[in-house]
Amino acid sequence: MTTTQWAALDTRPRQASLPPLVLAGCGTVGGALLDLIRAGQGSDDAVRSVLVRDPERPRAIPLPRGRHVTDPGDLPVEGGATVVEALGGEEPALSLARRTLRGGGTFITANKVLVAEHGIELQTLARVHRGRFAFEASVGAAMPIVRLLRDLPPEAEVRQVEGILNGTSNYLLDALGRGARWEEALAEAQRLGFAEADPGRDIDGRDALDKASILGWLAFGVAPADLLRWRIGILPDPELLAREARRAGGVPRLLARVRPVEGATLRIEASVHPCVALSGSEWAGVREAGNRAEVRTERGGVLSVSGPGAGGDATATALLPDLRDLRAPHPGPELRPGGAPIPPERGAENRHRIENRDSIEARDSIEARHRAEARDSAEAAHRREIWQHDPARHRTETRPSTEIWHLSADTRIPGLPQVEVRDRIERVLDRAQIERGRFERSDGRWRVRIETSATARVVLIRERLSALDLRPVLLRELKGGMSERG
Ligand code: NAP
Ligand code: HSE
Numbered sequence: 001m002t003t004t005q006w007a008a009l010d011t012r013p014r015q016a017s018l019p020p021l022v023l024a025g026c027g028t029v030g031g032a033l034l035d036l037i038r039a040g041q042g043s044d045d046a047v048r049s050v051l052v053r054d055p056e057r058p059r060a061i062p063l064p065r066g067r068h069v070t071d072p073g074d075l076p077v078e079g080g081a082t083v084v085e086a087l088g089g090e091e092p093a094l095s096l097a098r099r100t101l102r103g104g105g106t107f108i109t110a111n112k113v114l115v116a117e118h119g120i121e122l123q124t125l126a127r128v129h130r131g132r133f134a135f136e137a138s139v140g141a142a143m144p145i146v147r148l149l150r151d152l153p154p155e156a157e158v159r160q161v162e163g164i165l166n167g168t169s170n171y172l173l174d175a176l177g178r179g180a181r182w183e184e185a186l187a188e189a190q191r192l193g194f195a196e197a198d199p200g201r202d203i204d205g206r207d208a209l210d211k212a213s214i215l216g217w218l219a220f221g222v223a224p225a226d227l228l229r230w231r232i233g234i235l236p237d238p239e240l241l242a243r244e245a246r247r248a249g250g251v252p253r254l255l256a257r258v259r260p261v262e263g264a265t266l267r268i269e270a271s272v273h274p275c276v277a278l279s280g281s282e283w284a285g286v287r288e289a290g291n292r293a294e295v296r297t298e299r300g301g302v303l304s305v306s307g308p309g310a311g312g313d314a315t316a317t318a319l320l321p322d323l324r325d326l327r328a329p330h331p332g333p334e335l336r337p338g339g340a341p342i343p344p345e346r347g348a349e350n351r352h353r354i355e356n357r358d359s360i361e362a363r364d365s366i367e368a369r370h371r372a373e374a375r376d377s378a379e380a381a382h383r384r385e386i387w388q389h390d391p392a393r394h395r396t397e398t399r400p401s402t403e404i405w406h407l408s409a410d411t412r413i414p415g416l417p418q419v420e421v422r423d424r425i426e427r428v429l430d431r432a433q434i435e436r437g438r439f440e441r442s443d444g445r446w447r448v449r450i451e452t453s454a455t456a457r458v459v460l461i462r463e464r465l466s467a468l469d470l471r472p473v474l475l476r477e478l479k480g481g482m483s484e485r486g
Pocket of ligand 1: 024025026027028029030051052053054055057070072085086087088089091092110111112113137138141193194195196197309310311312315
């Protein structure tokens with residue numbers, strides 16, 4: 001009998017040494033990185049200085065002896081330093097990033113607020129000063145979605161990126177699906193280090209929208225500020241979401257999506273909203289604090305990645321490759337100036353060609369229609385942003401068949417007269433297939449009661465599910481549901 005001999009794989013761990021580095025933040029993420037460095041290198045000698053707020057507070061991972069500071073100004077980040085930032089929020093992270101990059105250094109961050117708000121500026125600073133700006137850990141923790149998008153050649157032509165991008169909300173929805181209580185599940189997500197310092201960012205969709213915006217930049221070259229952004233989080237009634245999803249034969253998930261605005265070739269939309277993922281589907285299989293992302297490309301098919309989307313160790317493992325990346329400074333995504341055309345879908349391109357053959361007027365009218373569509377969609381999305389982007393301005397309550405929007409009296413809508421506001425809201429909600437709206441003012445607050453019929457609700461659910469490519473199963477579900485409601 002013959003046997004095949006395979007060459008033995010060299011499975012010895014790689015011990016590539018790390019550059020001397022400065023660590024800004026030593027909480028869940030920074031502490032886990034310090035721990036990984038000690039385990040991998042046998043010491044924390046590579047860590048020259050650590051910034052924390054309160055060195056006296058008890059911590060699972062002890063700070064390096066005599067090398068901590070509490071004033072960001074004392075961190076040695078100039079002169080080509082390598083800095084890992086795990087502080088969170090805009091300041092002092094932004095000032096540190098600017099100082100580091102202006103000195104030609106490397107700035108590596110897990111902070112999606114920083115990347116979504118200031119990524120373009122920091123990328124530009126890195127280019128100008130021949131520094132390096134890396135942010136793999138800012139989206140999806142251990143899930144390598146930033147790397148995937150950065151390494152995709154433009155010829156692949158990304159059409160859409162969607163994913164579960166927030167570990168905490170997924171953990172909560174998963175726990176509710178198993179019958180856990182909201183308060184307990186949230187406390188556990190915080191104890192495990194998944195939640196943001198302000199967990200409101202996890203559950204109202206802001207965290208996922210920041211991540212979607214970063215992916216929009218990488219996939220389409222559009223600056224986060226130029227995206228049309230809207231979001232619906234899992235509040236105010238996540239338990240209701242879990243029950244509704246169970247009735248539809250699935251589980252609730254918070255889905256983020258970036259894609260060109262429907263019917264428009266000019267603008268990119270980033271959105272976050274809850275949806276139902278049917279049991280047995282890959283989306284439903286994302287459990288606890290897991291993340292998953294799907295990248296639809298024209299020429300490369302559908303690429304998917306998944307992995308732990310939150311937690312100290314998971315995030316620290318995403319920081320290490322950025323630290324060890326010895327390649328030349330990455331050129332980073334090319335920016336398209338806001339509004340530059342995204343290549344149309346291949347089918348659409350063919351349709352244009354056929355129509356264009358007929359006459360110049362036909363081409364002009366198609367272009368005019370596209371411009372108008374783009375303008376309309378942009379305007380609608382912008383309005384949605386007014387309602388949904390600033391929680392201080394409004395509150396949304398969702399009930400099975402009624403959606404109530406409270407607008408505070410100081411909501412700035414040009415021409416506040418009742419009829420105008422009602423028109424705007426009805427048009428905005430049109431897209432969500434909600435049928436009727438009633439507008440009232442009481443106690444100095446504008447209030448809009450939106451009533452959805454059973455059919456409208458069914459349509460709404462169908463739209464969400466089709467997003468997950470579950471249409472055939474869903475249609476069966478819907479037929480049952482509709483006849484039940486008569
Ligand atoms: P964290 O546990 O709250 O840690 C924050 C660290 O920064 C702490 O060490 C804190 O000091 C220090 N710090 C904050 N503000 C400071 C200031 N003004 N001056 C000095 N030190 C300051 O937060 P985290 O969970 O590690 O998250 C850090 C970043 O990683 C955030 O941007 C977060 O969004 C991102 N991220 C987190 C996860 C996750 O699963 N946790 C995953 C991916 C990305 P003290 O130690 O003294 O409090
Ligand atoms: N709070 C974030 C989440 C951490 O739960 O996804 C990872 O970015």
